[in-house]
Amino acid sequence: MSGAAPTSAPRATTPADRGRRRPDPRLPAYLVAGLGALIVAVATGRDEVAALGAPFVLLLAVGVAPRPPVRARGQVRVDAARVVEGDEFAGEVLLDWDGEAEIDVALAGWRGVTPVEPLPAPVWALPAGRGPVRVEFRLKATSWGVHDLGDVWVRVRRPGSFVFQEYRVARAPTLRVLPTALRLSRLLHPSEPRAIAGMHPTRFRGPGTDFAELRPYQPGDRLRDLSWATSARLGAPWVRVSHPERTGTVLLALDAVFGDEVESMEALARAARTAWTVASAHLRAQDRVGLLAQGRTAAWLPPRGGRRARWMLLDELLSVGRAAEDTSRRRQHRRRVVVPSDALVVGVSSLRSDTFVTDLIHYRRAGHTTVALVIDTTDLQPPAAAPEDQVAQRLRSAQRDAERRALEQGGVPTAVVTDTGDVGAAILALRRRVQVRRSAAPAGVGTS
Amino acid sequence: MFVGRLGAWWPVRVRTAAAGVALAVATAWGAVLAGGLERPALGGGLYVLVAVGAALVPAGITLQVVVGQVMVGALMLAPGGPPGWVLAALVGGVVATAELLAAAARMDAAAARDGAGTTPRTAGAAAAATLAFALVLGMAALPGLGGLVGVLIAAAACAGVATLVAREAG
Numbered sequence: 001m002s003g004a005a006p007t008s009a010p011r012a013t014t015p016a017d018r019g020r021r022r023p024d025p026r027l028p029a030y031l032v033a034g035l036g037a038l039i040v041a042v043a044t045g046r047d048e049v050a051a052l053g054a055p056f057v058l059l060l061a062v063g064v065a066p067r068p069p070v071r072a073r074g075q076v077r078v079d080a081a082r083v084v085e086g087d088e089f090a091g092e093v094l095l096d097w098d099g100e101a102e103i104d105v106a107l108a109g110w111r112g113v114t115p116v117e118p119l120p121a122p123v124w125a126l127p128a129g130r131g132p133v134r135v136e137f138r139l140k141a142t143s144w145g146v147h148d149l150g151d152v153w154v155r156v157r158r159p160g161s162f163v164f165q166e167y168r169v170a171r172a173p174t175l176r177v178l179p180t181a182l183r184l185s186r187l188l189h190p191s192e193p194r195a196i197a198g199m200h201p202t203r204f205r206g207p208g209t210d211f212a213e214l215r216p217y218q219p220g221d222r223l224r225d226l227s228w229a230t231s232a233r234l235g236a237p238w239v240r241v242s243h244p245e246r247t248g249t250v251l252l253a254l255d256a257v258f259g260d261e262v263e264s265m266e267a268l269a270r271a272a273r274t275a276w277t278v279a280s281a282h283l284r285a286q287d288r289v290g291l292l293a294q295g296r297t298a299a300w301l302p303p304r305g306g307r308r309a310r311w312m313l314l315d316e317l318l319s320v321g322r323a324a325e326d327t328s329r330r331r332q333h334r335r336r337v338v339v340p341s342d343a344l345v346v347g348v349s350s351l352r353s354d355t356f357v358t359d360l361i362h363y364r365r366a367g368h369t370t371v372a373l374v375i376d377t378t379d380l381q382p383p384a385a386a387p388e389d390q391v392a393q394r395l396r397s398a399q400r401d402a403e404r405r406a407l408e409q410g411g412v413p414t415a416v417v418t419d420t421g422d423v424g425a426a427i428l429a430l431r432r433r434v435q436v437r438r439s440a441a442p443a444g445v446g447t448s
Numbered sequence: 449m450f451v452g453r454l455g456a457w458w459p460v461r462v463r464t465a466a467a468g469v470a471l472a473v474a475t476a477w478g479a480v481l482a483g484g485l486e487r488p489a490l491g492g493g494l495y496v497l498v499a500v501g502a503a504l505v506p507a508g509i510t511l512q513v514v515v516g517q518v519m520v521g522a523l524m525l526a527p528g529g530p531p532g533w534v535l536a537a538l539v540g541g542v543v544a545t546a547e548l549l550a551a552a553a554r555m556d557a558a559a560a561r562d563g564a565g566t567t568p569r570t571a572g573a574a575a576a577a578t579l580a581f582a583l584v585l586g587m588a589a590l591p592g593l594g595g596l597v598g599v600l601i602a603a604a605a606c607a608g609v610a611t612l613v614a615r616e617a618g
Contacts, residue, residue: 025506026550029513037517047588052521054584055539055577056513061607062576125555128565160569 019167022155027162030060063162070156072097072131074169076107078139078149082176082315088116088140093124093152095169096132104155105135112147112177113139128159144179145265146318148172176318178311212241249340250282251292253363254317255349255356267350267377270417272317274373275348276310277423283309291316292339339368347372347412351403361410369437371430372407372414374400379418413437461555464566465503468548472499472512475541479519482530482538491519499545506553509546516542532585540578547573 037053078091095105107122115122116138124135139149149172157164214230217237225239252275279289279301289301291313299316301309339345345363349356351374364370378397384390407414413433415426476492498515502508520538523529547570587601 024550025509025553026546028507029510029546032510033513033517036514037521046525048524048585049521051581051585051588052517052524052539055543055580056517058576058580058607059543059573 019165022164022166024063024157024162024164027060027063030056030063034060060162062160067158067161068099070097070099070101070103070158070165072101072103072154072156072167072169074105074152074154076149076152076170076172078173078175080175081173082178082318083141084178085141085144085180088138089175090136090138091149091172092134092136093170094132094134095152095154097130097156099158100128100130101156101158102126102128103133106153106155107137107150107172108153109150110139110148110172111150112141112143112145113149113175114142116140141175141177143265144177144314145268147175147177149175176315178314178318181307214238215241248282248285248287249290249343250278250287251290251339251343251345252279252313253292253345253347253349253356253360254313255347255351255353267375267380268317270377271348271350271375272314274375274417274423274426275313275317278346278348278373278427279309279313281427290343292345339363339366341367343368345370348375349373350375350377351400357403357406357410360407360412364411369434370412371434372404372412373423373426373430374404374414374416376416376418458555461552464548464555465552468545468552469496469499469503471541471548472496472516472545475516475538475545476519478534478538478541479523482523482534491522495519499549502546502549503552506550506556509549509553512549513542513546516545532582535585536578536582539581540574543577544570544574 034053034056037049038057041047041049041053073096075094076091077094078089080087080089083089093105093107095103097103103126105124105126110122118124118137122137122139126133126135141147151168151172152170153166153168155164155166214227215238217226217231217239221239225241227238227240230238254271254275282289283301289309291299291301299312301312345360345368347356347360347370349372351357360370360372378393381393384393404414404416413430415429417423417426473496476495479495480488480492495512495515498508498512502512516538520535520542523538524535529535548566551566551570
């Protein structure tokens with residue numbers, strides 16, 4: 001499994017990028033020895049003691065003589081955007097710098113992966129020379145989720161210099177790691193299919209088994225659709241019209257803004273379980289289920305569900321989470337996708353994204369039945385140690401409540417999915433509310 | 449991210465550090481043989497001990513250089529000390545040891561650094577140090593004001609050489 005080969009993107013310079021300077025251990029040694037001997041020579045009035053300091057002063061002067069700083073530039077490429085747990089993937093670091101320099105390169109800060117080559121860590125000590133240089137590495141994905149592949153740091157110095165510069169030259173791209181088939185089955189097991197299965201027979205008609213109506217025969221109708229009994233009774237050919245096998249279109253609007261911490265992975269798993277419960281139930285009901293993320297219809301799940309559908313769903317969730325955290329992508333113009341007119345839009349969100357609520361309300365105003373399942377992650381937050389943390393948690397909670405109220409006021413029913421409450425209960429609650437709205441709606445307004 | 453660890457003791461680093469310690473032993477042995485130390489075994493042993501410590505902890509190179517310098521200074525100032533060329537060789541030994549230990553310290557990355565070039569660099573630094581010491585010591589041997597002027601001229605010459613070398617390297 002792979003994807004478009006990601007490359008680290010240019011970004012703004014941070015203090016860490018500017019790095020720091022470190023002295024060679026000889027610098028303090030020669031400084032103390034050289035100056036110390038000269039001071040002793042002056043203090044004691046013995047010329048020969050100055051001779052003991054002269055060699056060190058000489059070497060010190062050579063070592064600290066001003067040299068132009070090494071300006072290194074780097075880029076990281078990996079050959080996969082997403083992999084499955086346990087997969088190995090390759091990558092390369094491209095480095096260039098001006099003039100001759102001695103460079104150590106390290107890919108540091110990676111998470112969710114382990115180095116395969118080079119071992120014990122992706123670190124390279126390059127001999128003194130000139131750029132550009134390309135070094136290759138292989139990593140192995142060890143845990144599912146969205147993982148940073150770390151930063152590329154260099155330790156550089158001009159030949160003979162007593163001063164090193166250490167700074168970051170590139171940030172590696174992120175990697176989406178999907179769980180193995182076994183873990184996927186444990187993570188996203190089918191559940192609560194009765195909650196919403198068959199809740200919305202569509203107004204469209206077509207080939208199928210569920211009877212919809214009888215109507216007079218028209219040229220082009222299949223002979224097998226003739227209702228012989230009705231035709232004989234009425235004396236003219238009549239045909240049976242059925243509901244199509246695919247009864248509706250459901251679009252899962254995914255929004256998963258989580259970090260890389262263990263708690264966040266559990267939150268992500270919770271969002272995935274919720275989304276999968278909705279998706280599997282609708283797939284069972286012969287619905288067409290699509291994933292709506294980042295303003296586009298990302299994918300249509302295979303009608304039979306199965307492992308591929310679960311992987312697709314997880315992949316999209318991971319992708320959404322990463323895109324929301326990536327500040328460089330926020331500058332891109334967001335466009336809302338035009339969803340099919342009969343689509344039921346189900347939002348699955350932790351309500352941390354700044355655009356999700358407005359998107360859902362937009363779909364509701366466009367006439368689609370829109371509901372939202374809010375993933376409650378309060379129990380996953382670490383206990384607040386400081387008063388500031390408690391305030392921050394209360395603020396987050398208040399913000400979530402405000403966004404939920406905004407959804408409700410915008411006509412989007414919401415239900416909270418907690419750790420203890422099962423997803424089915426939340427879906428059932430939403431179903432009741434949607435049915436109430438439908439029964440209250442004026443005749444002729446149909447939704448799927 | 450570049451901090452050394454036990455796994456970073458690559459063979460080339462071990463060899464370089466061992467060479468530095470061996471050179472320190474040879475220098476200490478030379479100082480003991482040259483005589484002049486009040487407690488030869490103590491002086492030599494202390495220098496070797498400090499050199500071993502500097503091989504493990506790079507910050508100890510400062511102590512190694514200072515102890516070596518004091519050792520050579522004690523020989524130089526002792527009545528009936530060794531001739532100047534012996535002292536120059538000992539200074540070269542102290543500098544070469546420091547260069548080797550510093551080279552070993554630079555190999556702390558979790559990747560093996562090519563050790564090529566370490567020997568010529570060390571030899572060059574030791575030779576420069578020996579020459580500078582001999583030059584200034586020779587000038588200081590001049591009696592009276594001549595010695596002082598000689599030391600100043602020699603020190604200026606060393607600074608000039610250092611500038612030239614640095615410009616060449618830059």
